[in-house]
Amino acid sequence: MTEIRRVGVVGAGLMGSGIAEVSARAGLDVLVSEANAGAMEAGRERITKSLARGVRNGKLSAEDRDAAMERLSFTTDLGEFADRDLIVEAVAENEQVKTEVFATLDKVVTSREAIFASNTSSIPIMKLGMATGRPDQVIGIHFFNPVPVLKLVELVPSLLTSEQTSLRARGFVTGTLRKEVITSTDRAGFVVNALLIPYLLSAIRMMESGFASAADIDNGMVLGCAHPMGPLQLTDLIGLDTTKAIAESMYEEFKEPLYSPPPLLLRMVDAGLLGKKTGRGFYDYSA
Ligand SMILES: CC(=O)CC(=O)SCCNC(=O)CCNC(=O)[C@H](O)C(C)(C)COP(=O)(O)OP(=O)(O)OC[C@H]1O[C@@H](n2cnc3c(N)ncnc32)[C@H](O)[C@@H]1OP(=O)(O)O
Ligand SMILES: NC(=O)C1=CN([C@@H]2O[C@H](COP(=O)(O)OP(=O)(O)OC[C@H]3O[C@@H](n4cnc5c(N)ncnc54)[C@H](OP(=O)(O)O)[C@@H]3O)[C@@H](O)[C@H]2O)C=CC1
The missing domain is CATH 3.40.50.720 (NAD(P)-binding Rossmann-like Domain)
Incomplete structure (x- = not known):
């Protein structure tokens, strides 16, 4: 070999x-x-x-x-x-x-x-x-x-x-x-994204519904659960286009509402607000 x-x-x-x-x-x-x-x-x-x-x-x-x-x-x-x-x-x-x-x-x-x-x-x-x-x-x-x-x-x-x-x-x-x-077995999302993506989408839905601000959601997980970064900051790091695409292929496979990308994510991708790589997502990185 x-x-x-x-x-x-x-x-x-x-x-x-x-x-x-x-x-x-x-x-x-x-x-x-x-x-x-x-x-x-x-x-x-x-x-x-x-x-x-x-x-x-x-x-x-x-x-x-x-x-x-x-x-x-x-x-x-x-x-x-x-x-x-x-x-x-x-x-x-x-x-x-x-x-x-x-x-x-x-x-x-x-x-x-x-x-x-x-x-x-x-x-x-x-x-x-x-x-x-x-x-x-x-x-x-x-x-x-x-x-x-x-x-x-x-x-x-x-x-x-x-x-x-x-x-x-x-x-x-x-x-x-x-x-x-x-x-992992060959299922859309494998092990880590099967757990991570519903969490990220939940944070976006939480912000979208006016439940809490982006900063409060992120601080909650960083200071309350010792995550290195909050879910919205992490979505900005991954890229909103990539997060949307991952959610869509998991939704296509399982037809579970928890994988369905929320409208706020879809609109931000339409707007080119893709996160850190384009300078703006849930946060502004242009400064
Ligand atoms: C979507 C998928 O399919 C799968 C996925 O990948 S999901 C995403 C998984 N990733 C995560 O969950 C990332 C979570 N966040 C983290 O681990 C950390 O916040 C982070 C490493 C990104 C940044 O860490 P931080 O402590 O906030 O910042 P910072 O002090 O600048 O960096 C820590 C270390 O990482 C290094 N680092 C940070 N970003 C880096 C990068 N893009 N490339 C190389 N090194 C990097 C820094 O140089 C620093 O190294 P030292 O310890 O040697 O100084
Ligand atoms: N972002 C993340 O956190 C993670 C992503 N992944 C996966 O990694 C893959 C890449 O994601 P990521 O790096 O974030 O995406 P990016 O958008 O940063 O990069 C994708 C790159 O592929 C290039 N490309 C598109 N078509 C072709 C082609 N035909 N030949 C060569 N290059 C091409 C794009 O070029 P151009 O811009 O010119 O179109 C772009 O530079 C995806 O499958 C994603 O799901 C996996 C783990 C983590």
Whole structure:
């Protein structure tokens, strides 16, 4: 079995940039793809800033930062992924966009042992696996935001994922990236989002109904329950578009009202108030 040394990351947004960074810091050769040159430069900039933060905090030496940057390369052409041993797809939470990426990778990647992973928060892995001719090599490797900080990864094998793919993916996450794994059945939302998303949506409904202000809801959970951040601040960190997309795919799967995105969330996404990444969500980050 080939050792995993060449990693591909598709999408260099909030999550893809973090996954690329931790992979490069772990000594892997990392190729990152974006849909266009502008997004590619924004992804490179995100990784550069995060590595600089590591140096500033004394977590990373300047030599290790430079070595990590050397291991990273960028492209807008998925055709360059032919030689990758493991690919993590981290494009937007949209089933159609993701299945197109998986179908393209299936045509491009030459190694019959290569692992095709998705960082999806909620889309069933089987749907992505069936976009390829090799569903036995497709698995969910779900990281948490911010990737360089949070230890957890959810592993999500589908009904068709082979034991060998699961074992190799686990070895990559625990042995190479030194993160902790929990395993979930292939159900929309997996373990963590099945618990987290109803909580975030409840906070939005609470604010929407005039029950309490955003600051009071967040302070309640930070000061009263010792959460590192409140639910509305966390929704701003995840991105309101991503939160809405996750809720919709969980609602589609279970038809439970608790997963249904509240109108306030829908209107804020319509308005482009997507949270920290656009400068405004439940809070204003423009200052
Ligand atoms: C939607 C999904 O599918 C799944 C998900 O990911 S759900 C979201 C899960 N994430 C969470 O729940 C995040 C909860 N919040 C937190 O953990 C913390 O508030 C936080 C790490 C984001 C920020 O922590 P904080 O104490 O408020 O701020 P701060 O002091 O700036 O940061 C703490 C440390 O994290 C680091 N950090 C913060 N944000 C970072 C980032 N984006 N990248 C890299 N490092 C970061 C800081 O450098 C700092 O490191 P040191 O301890 O070495 O100084
Ligand atoms: N945000 C979070 O807290 C978490 C998110 N996730 C999951 O990670 C995935 C990515 O989310 P996140 O990083 O937050 O989203 P972002 O919106 O920050 O990033 C998505 C990136 O994918 C790019 N993209 C879109 N289509 C393509 C394509 N065809 N090829 C290459 N790149 C493409 C987008 O480019 P452009 O902007 O140009 O469209 C964008 O840069 C989603 O599945 C999400 O559910 C998982 C854990 C936590």
